[in-house]
Amino acid sequence: MSKFNLQGKSAIITGGASGIGEAISKTFAQQGAYIHILEFSKESGEQTVKEIKNDGGEANFYQCDVSNHLQVKNIIDEIAKNNKIDILINNAGVAHVGNVENTFESDLDRVYNVNVKGVYNCIYATVPKMKAQGGGVIINMASIASSVGISDRFAYSMSKGAVLTMTYSVAKDYLDSNIRCNCISPARVHTPFVDGFIKKNYPGKEDEMFDALSKTQPIGRMGKPEEIANLALYLCSNEASFITGTDFPIDGGFIKLNG
Known part of the structure; x- marks a missing residue:
């Protein structure tokens, strides 16, 4: 069996029908995983599932607003009825451009509800399933803005900083449950x-x-979405079984070589 094989694995990918999420969905499907796409856009979700199936993979689509706690729980409960949940990729997110003075309360609420509460909602609903089945892997999509200052990204940086520290907390709390939790921090x-x-x-x-x-x-x-997907593939594979509680910048040298 080749390395980084996900044959027989079941993966939930939020925002899995566009950009980085779409690349992860397709890459994981190519490696044998059964893909469950949680996506706000019905059109994008159905199209991505169609493309995965046309390529010989297996996938389902669930229209989902990750900021809706009950909706997320119901969908993950439904998935868990017939599938183990081996992998959760918390990729869904929104952006905002602005410093604190031109970030309105409504802007902050929108970014928080998707980027922070959305990640919480998915982890909250998934961790009990992973514990019951003996383990799993969670990848949270953070950002270089989690750890370095980026101009005019006040709300976005706040949210991705929270994603980073949630990753550390979940990794620590569920070591004994064989649940690994890491995050990926892309640059542009x-x-x-x-x-x-x-x-x-x-x-x-x-x-x-x-x-x-x-x-x-x-x-x-x-960066290319496929490059982020390849890192996620490694972190979710058995080859990365010794890795948890770690942030992985994938940034073309931005953090260490900029200035």
């Missing part, structure tokens, strides 16, 4: 969100701004 990754942000804020200068944003990474380019 080229996703549809980036393209949409540039188009909205810099009309007519898309190519120029894309190049400028790419050069903010010391390595000279943005």
Whole structure:
């Protein structure tokens, strides 16, 4: 059997139908995992499941607002009726641009409810299932903004800092339950969100701004969703069985080489 094989594993991936989440869903399916996509967009969720199945994989889609505690619990209970939950990827998230002065209460609530409460909701519903079955793996998607200052990312940085410390807490609390919990902290990754942000804020200068944003990474380019997915694959595989309670920056040198 090849390394990093997920054959027979069942994986829940939130925000699993776009950007990094879509790449994780497809990568894990290619390695044999049964994929359960929790996604807010019905259209994106159904399309990603279709593409996974066309590629020979197995997947289901559940339309879900991860900030809704009861909805998350009901969906995860439904999944657990017929499947072990071997892997939980907390990838769903929203962004916000602004410092504290131009972050309104409604902005803060929106970011908190998805990025922090959403992660809590999924872990809260999943951990008892993993304990009962003898273990599992949780990956939380944090950010380099969890540990270094990023201009005009007040609410976003707050939320991802919480994701980082939740990771440490869960890893510590469930060592004896054989539940490993780690987080991944990407720098800027080229996703549809980036393209949409540039188009909205810099009309007519898309190519120029894309190049400028790419050069903010010391390595000279943005990350690719598939590169994040490959790291997640390793961390969820048996080959990473000695790793828990750790943050993994994947940032083109941003943290250590910027300045």
